[in-house]
Amino acid sequence: MIKSKVSLLVQLEKRPIVIWGARMTGMGFLRFSLANSLNIVRFIDSDLALQNKLVNDVLVSSPDVLATMKKEYENLAIVIAVSLKESEIISMLMDMGFSAHDYILYSDYCESFYTIDIMGSCNLKCPSCAHSIDGDKTPIGRMSLKNLEKVVDKIIGENEIVTHVSLYSWGEPFLHKNLPEIISYLHVNGIAVALSSNLSIDSDELLGNVIRQSPEYLKVSLSGYYPDTYEKTHTGGNIDLVKSNMYRLRYYLDKFKSKTFVDVNYHLYNDNNGLNLEKMRMLCEELKFSLSTTYSLVMPLERCLDYLDGIHDPQTEKLNSMLLVNIEEGLEASSMYRSKICPFKENQININWDLKVPVCCTVFNLDGITVSDNYLESTLEQINSNKNSAKICGKCIKYGLPAYNMGLNQQKWKEIASTKISLDHQ
Incomplete structure (x- = not known):
């Protein structure tokens, strides 16, 4: 069942947010975030072609920085905003020591x-x-x-x-x-x-x-x-x-x-x-x-x-x-x-x-x-x-x-x- 927009905003309100996925799905979520006054602090992407680039003034970094960011930002939220390869990203997060509380699947709130x-x-x-x-x-x-x-x-x-x-x-x-x-x-x-x-x-x-x-x-x-x-x-x-x-x-x-x-x-x-x-x-x-x-x-x-x-x-x-x-x-x-x-x-x-x-x-x-x-x-x-x-x-x-x-x-x-x-x- 697709979850509501309200529940998404409640989960993310006042939390520093990392968007995993700097291409179109992530860019779309950034537009949504700016319209709803959410606090986006970084993009994360495994693609070397995107790393160290700015997407609408937000820096794209390697997944390697997440461990440091977790210490730097209290109650950090990772929004997985990709149309494909979600399972791969979840596995990477688990290997890094993150839990289910730390990430949100954007696809849970956006059916198509x-x-x-x-x-x-x-x-x-x-x-x-x-x-x-x-x-x-x-x-x-x-x-x-x-x-x-x-x-x-x-x-x-x-x-x-x-x-x-x-x-x-x-x-x-x-x-x-x-x-x-x-x-x-x-x-x-x-x-x-x-x-x-x-x-x-x-x-x-x-x-x-x-x-x-x-x-x-x-x-x-x-x-x-x-x-x-x-x-x-x-x-x-x-x-x-x-x-x-x-x-x-x-x-x-x-x-x-x-x-x-x-x-x-x-x-x-x-x-x-x-x-x-x-x-x-x-x-x-x-x-x-x-x-x-x-x-x-x-x-x-x-x-x-x-x-x-x-x-x-x-x-x-x-x-x-x-x-x-x-x-x-x-x-x-x-x-x-x-x-x-x-x-x-x-x-x-x-x-x-x-x-x-x-x-x-x-x-x-x-x-x-x-x-x-x-x-x-x-x-x-x-x-x-x-x-x-x-x-x-x-x-x-x-x-x-x-x-x-x-x-x-x-x-x-x-x-x-x-x-x-x-x-x-x-």
Whole structure:
């Protein structure tokens, strides 16, 4: 049972608070905390890319500081504000000597984390993305501003606490002409905004207008520094345009005094993790952006399941050969974290541009995985109930794909990657 907003505020009132999770869920909780006069003293995150950075003027530190902070702050409260990996964080806290009294799960008070894919298309065809699949006939389009407002109003009406919304899944949000107005509507309703973009967009005016709205989080997705490497895996993109837009981002952030946190999300393949990665790291340091790395996967879920079922599509075979950690290695690395519980299904509501609701964010082909044909006409209870009858979930869990998609056991992934020599060059 979801606990009330009042009980959350009562538990946290007058306590110094650490938010564990400095990305979007944590940023959303920070917005909620500031609106309710809570005392946030620090962010905690295990990701080295975020540590020692400021998120809306709050410092992000390593979990190592918690023991000292417990002595420094009386009755310290740790709010675990992540959409995934809660169990891992709880285990870490227990190993540090913390008790159940010391931490609060934000998910106990917020039933669902929402993603609205405002665009049903992308200007690129990256090999690890559903939009690159040959012959795909999934409908494309964009969510109207009117429907977006209706969706947001319904989300607010069905949930006591809504702190953040992500405006992307498979689509490119910067293709939406009303993106600044969409961000504004969410902010007016007290909701933090997350964006993700390939940034290979030739629209300086839109970029400036978006940053003027100061969305809380902007993830820049790329996979190289030099054109010959980048264009293999962000197919159709222009890395020179991306880098130019990164400089424009810095300009507009300073001009509008925006607190948007820019996280350059570098997708690792077997030919881009040496010189290209180092050059991009240097650029991010110059621009004062965070740079995080992620292992590219076989996606979407349907393609991954076909591969594991022995259906050998040439596109998928080629993609798997390009990965720094291929699917067999990734499944083995994450195997010890397999579970019958899937956070993608349990706590996420994903709304497509056409108002259809897929069972989770990892699927793409709507045949057999749609749990609502129209979000506005289905209750939250109906959507969650329909998720339980989605046949694809049983097969996904059988293969251990939730743990694979979350990249659990990162140390093992890094060990596998370290045995391979990067093939990248200028």
